[in-house]
Amino acid sequence: MADIHIRRNHQLGLAGARKIAWQWAEQAEGEFGMSCTYEEGGDCDEVCFTRSGVEGTLTVSADHFELDAKLGFLLGAFKERIESEIVKNLDELLAAKKPAARKKKT
Template sequence: MPDIHIQRDHDLGLAQARKLAFRWAELAQEKFDMACSYEEGKAADLVTFSRSGVNGELKVTGDAFVLDARLGFLLGVFKERIETEIVKNLDELLAQEEPLKALDVAVARHGAKAAKTAAKKPAAKKKA
């Protein structure tokens, strides 16, 4: 059983989710000195990550991110803090992706001129 289990549903599709997962892996390597590997699949991708005291995986699908991590004895003491940081980082990346997705939709529906107009408008806030 993992020590940390986080699931975030989304409607990005696999191609956009894959880009976000690549960015998440880059941040994990830069910020937390994680060793990350990325395996692409047809229906889902898998990011495995590890460093001293922690290892886990991030499953990436067209409609969800599922992260499971196992903490060593020493890091287990900081479980709540580590989980909070992971949630924060993932949620920030998802929030950044929403305006990009809106631009993709605008281009597909109305062309590049409409996308430029949409980019100038502030992003709508999500209702909780």
């Protein structure tokens, strides 16, 4: 089995992070056929995802996302490709939520 561990810090707060996590879960279901469950907690949330050959969790907190996944034997051969796709998708969602830089008044 191959393991994937990804951590991304952010400054969205828990409410903003939840929105990103919901989008990520919908994307994982639609594009990759994952079955996702979302559990909200007091300090952090957890998205559990699974499909044949993959299972894992995305922990959502006020200041970071942490994804841990286990790939089965067959998908383990594609670990780098799968990991880079997860990183790309999560980074794109985070980049879309960054506040725009304010223009200086002159």
